[in-house]
Amino acid sequence: MNMNPSETAFRLATPEDREQILSVHRDAFGEEGKIISSLVAEMFDDPTAEPIHSFVAEHGDAIVAHVLFTAVRIETREVSAQILAPLAVASKHQKSGLGTRLVNEALTQLEPQGVALVFVLGYPDYYSRFGFAPAGVQGFDTPYPILPKNADAWMVKELQPGAIESNEGTVRCCTALDQPQYWQE
Numbered sequence: 001m002n003m004n005p006s007e008t009a010f011r012l013a014t015p016e017d018r019e020q021i022l023s024v025h026r027d028a029f030g031e032e033g034k035i036i037s038s039l040v041a042e043m044f045d046d047p048t049a050e051p052i053h054s055f056v057a058e059h060g061d062a063i064v065a066h067v068l069f070t071a072v073r074i075e076t077r078e079v080s081a082q083i084l085a086p087l088a089v090a091s092k093h094q095k096s097g098l099g100t101r102l103v104n105e106a107l108t109q110l111e112p113q114g115v116a117l118v119f120v121l122g123y124p125d126y127y128s129r130f131g132f133a134p135a136g137v138q139g140f141d142t143p144y145p146i147l148p149k150n151a152d153a154w155m156v157k158e159l160q161p162g163a164i165e166s167n168e169g170t171v172r173c174c175t176a177l178d179q180p181q182y183w184q185e
């Protein structure tokens, strides 16, 4: 079901959105839905994930897409950095441009908050549209080794000019994401 783009609102998530957000992830990720929605719940409750930035797309009263950004540390550096994970668009609304609009809105809001770098492990063809580029070759290592075939899926985007150039090192995620199984697919 496609919707009129003008009917979609993009906003920061509130605690009241929690159940609807978890349900979007359960739906969007199919077989993996339960695992991913549990991960999101854990990340929401993880103090090491702070500052968290959580954005939703809403159609009427229904949340139809969600993207979560949580804090990462780059070893030995003081830079403000986040990881985008996960992103989900409800199955009925996929491939209508909603994910693209939500991520663009979110990145626009993160920039003035002083976030310098955003990482993602995801589809290279999808995330390159937002300006993400392979992170490994630019000096940023994943918390756990990833399969060589997925090397291009580990990506970074700078929100402050020069942030990529002036940083390097291993990226450490919040406790909930710091599990080898999330890095091995």
Ligand SMILES: CC(C)(COP(=O)(O)OP(=O)(O)OC[C@H]1O[C@@H](n2cnc3c(N)ncnc32)[C@H](O)[C@@H]1OP(=O)(O)O)[C@@H](O)C(=O)NCCC(=O)NCCS
Binding pocket: 028, 029, 086, 087, 088, 089, 090, 093, 094, 095, 096, 097, 098, 099, 100, 101, 121, 122, 123, 125, 126
């Ligand atoms: C992946 C996802 C977030 C994209 O959001 P969306 O609103 O459906 O996508 P958009 O309409 O913004 O963009 C469509 C583009 O995404 C691409 N795309 C969608 N799903 C994709 C996938 N699984 N792999 C690669 N590209 C994908 C489409 O090919 C399309 O490309 P085009 O613009 O060149 O035609 C959404 O489909 C989703 O929630 N999927 C299930 C959950 C998931 O896999 N999330 C992980 C993201 S890392």
